Amino acid sequence: MEIAQRHNLIVIEDNAYGLFGTCNGRKLGTIGHMATQSCHETKNITYGEGGALVINDSRFSERAEILHEKGTNRANFFRGEVDKYTWVDKGSGYLMSDILAACLYAQLSKSSEIQEKRKIIWSAYFCGPKGWAVTKGVQLPYVPEDCEQAFHMFYLILPSTQARINFIDHMNSEGVSTVFHYLPLHESPMGKRYNTNNNKCPVTCEVSGRLVRLPFFNDLTHDQLNFVISVVTRLHYEMHETFALFTLGKKVWLFAEITRGADAGATCYSLKEIKKVSSLAAVLTCRIFLTILWRRIG
Ligand SMILES: Cc1ncc(COP(=O)(O)O)c(C=O)c1O
Numbered sequence: 001m002e003i004a005q006r007h008n009l010i011v012i013e014d015n016a017y018g019l020f021g022t023c024n025g026r027k028l029g030t031i032g033h034m035a036t037q038s039c040h041e042t043k044n045i046t047y048g049e050g051g052a053l054v055i056n057d058s059r060f061s062e063r064a065e066i067l068h069e070k071g072t073n074r075a076n077f078f079r080g081e082v083d084k085y086t087w088v089d090k091g092s093g094y095l096m097s098d099i100l101a102a103c104l105y106a107q108l109s110k111s112s113e114i115q116e117k118r119k120i121i122w123s124a125y126f127c128g129p130k131g132w133a134v135t136k137g138v139q140l141p142y143v144p145e146d147c148e149q150a151f152h153m154f155y156l157i158l159p160s161t162q163a164r165i166n167f168i169d170h171m172n173s174e175g176v177s178t179v180f181h182y183l184p185l186h187e188s189p190m191g192k193r194y195n196t197n198n199n200k201c202p203v204t205c206e207v208s209g210r211l212v213r214l215p216f217f218n219d220l221t222h223d224q225l226n227f228v229i230s231v232v233t234r235l236h237y238e239m240h241e242t243f244a245l246f247t248l249g250k251k252v253w254l255f256a257e258i259t260r261g262a263d264a265g266a267t268c269y270s271l272k273e274i275k276k277v278s279s280l281a282a283v284l285t286c287r288i289f290l291t292i293l294w295r296r297i298g
Contacts, residue, residue, distance in 0.1 A: 001031065012036060015054070019044055020115055021150030028150065033057040039104065044114060044152055044218070047103040050096065067091045114218055118151035121220055125154040128229035137163075137239055154214045155181070156232075159239075161209040167235060168212060174231040179213050 004011045011032035018028030019037060029035035035054040039046050055061050065075040071091025076082045096104070107114065126140055133140050139157035143149050158164040164180060171178045184204045185191045215228055 010034070016040070016043065016051075017152040018150050019152075020111065021152075022148040024146050029054050030056055034060060042153075042217075044118060044150065045104065045107045045111065047100045047107075050100065050104075063089065068094045115151060117218055118216075121216060121225060122149075122151045122154055124225050124229065125214055125216075128226075129156075129232050132233040132235075135239065136235070136237065153216050155211050156214065157207060158210045158212060163237070164210055164212050166237070170235045171231055174234075176215065176228055176231050178215065181211055181213055182208055184208050 001011060003009070011034075013029055013032035013035035015029040015035040016038035021028040023031070029037060033056055035056070037052040037054060039048075039050045039052070041048060053064060055064055062076075066073060066089045069075055069085075069091060070093055071087050071089045072085050073082055073088050074085040077085035129138070130140065132138070133156070137159035141155060156167075158167055168178050168180065184201060186195045186199065186201055187205070214232070215224075
């Protein structure tokens, strides 16, 4: 928000995944000038399709009402502020039907229960495969200390794209559907149209090739949950890691070569630059390197 203030920008939070989450004690969706909320079928609270615009800055309220009322000032009319209503702007039929509103209301009134259930699912996915994940080079979600997450979904980051393909195949063969996500927006045809400077997002692209989501819905039963975890942790592959440390002038590079065993269906290699550090940090990097080496030898 500080950056936005400095450059006179409006911040719209995409809070599709963040409902009920907090950051530094603030509810997600209440930080930007506005926030968009999704109630699409995969979300914690859903009525099929739909969502909400949350307005945190009263400058935008009146225009939002007009857009919501098909481009008319009908809301002003109902408040007795004008003697008739008419078309004053763009708009569309965004009003929610009573039936959908009832579905939404019922879920909102049980939101604590829903969140509690989702917390159990998330925690089981986090704790169950922990040991397996360490030995297989799989990254589990990281939640910063000052954040309380929304328990919307659970992902794993596999060591490589090939490992993810093998993982999805393995899960499918046991009747568990898992999906990969997310395609980098800046690489989509629409994103390319806006990204005229051809800006790169290398981390986004790299993680995009390795992320997979586990089944996650409010009615996932205890047995189903345990079954999914048992299938995940049955996936076996050998992991050999070879680390190399290169120095050039005052810089130190730590590289890792990761080899996946035949049990994963394929062997893949990736040579990855892990750290490029200044000479001051070199000692620390060397220590990490030696610890890893020690563990490998041990
Ligand atoms: C991060 C994110 N933003 C926005 C949306 C769009 O939400 P909706 O389909 O409700 O418009 C989605 C949908 O899944 C999403 O995941």
